[in-house]
Amino acid sequence: LPGLVGGFGPEWVGVSVTMPGKFAALAFADERTERAELVGSANTLVRTASGWRADNTDVDGVAGALGHRSGLRRAIVLGSGGTAPAAVYALAGLGVGAITVAARDPGKAARLVELGSTLGARATFADLAGAGLPEAVQRADVLVSTVPADAAAGYAATFAPVPVVLDAIYDPWPTPLARAVADAGG
Incomplete structure (x- = not known):
């Protein structure tokens, strides 16, 4: 570059x-x-x-997509890669008070938890294979997925109860994750 x-x-x-x-x-x-x-x-x-x-400007994309929604208090960011920090930043900027980073690697997720805390949110980590994930899903108002569609597909049923999903992936659309949330009434 x-x-x-x-x-x-x-x-x-x-x-x-x-x-x-x-x-x-x-x-x-x-x-x-x-x-x-x-x-x-x-x-x-x-x-x-x-x-x-x-x-x-990924921050603007997330904030613009979700900013018109009221009552977003608890969010899950799925993934800990390149777009995830922008999602955490945008959610905190929208006033989301609790952000759970759902990922496989606690080391990579730690930076996102720290970022969320720095921005004033209660940020926590949930292992994708861990026992704490279902509770986070039940409490969440919004899910921002920052992982490839095929990676999220295996977790689609887990995240289906979240009423609002923003999937950073737009091709193919709908993603298996977006379809699962829609099928569950979200």
Whole structure:
């Protein structure tokens, strides 16, 4: 990414960055928004007078998709990869008071729990194979899935009781997870 973007002429005023380049975009930038730094990745680079500014507009995507809903108090973020920190940031910004990070790797999820706590939410970890997950699902108002559709498919029945789902994956649509939630009345 540095070699590519660093070679762009002045006609390039911005760049959209996808995975796996989001971490490199943050490191490459001359300046970073606070949220990009907190999230730990950038999906947007904008040319400024001093170079390139990094931002993470995934936060806006999650907030925009869920911001019109009232009563979102408890959320589950499924996954601990690239989009998950933006989901945690957006949910905390929407005033969600309790965020459960449901993932396989507690080490990767720890950063998300810390981020949620830093942003004022009660953030916890639930192992996807653990006993605490069903309780979190029963209490959740919203689920934000940040994992590939095939990875979430095995958990579709587990998460079906959550009334609202935002799936970061849009192809294929509906995902097995979105279909399970819809079939359960969500």
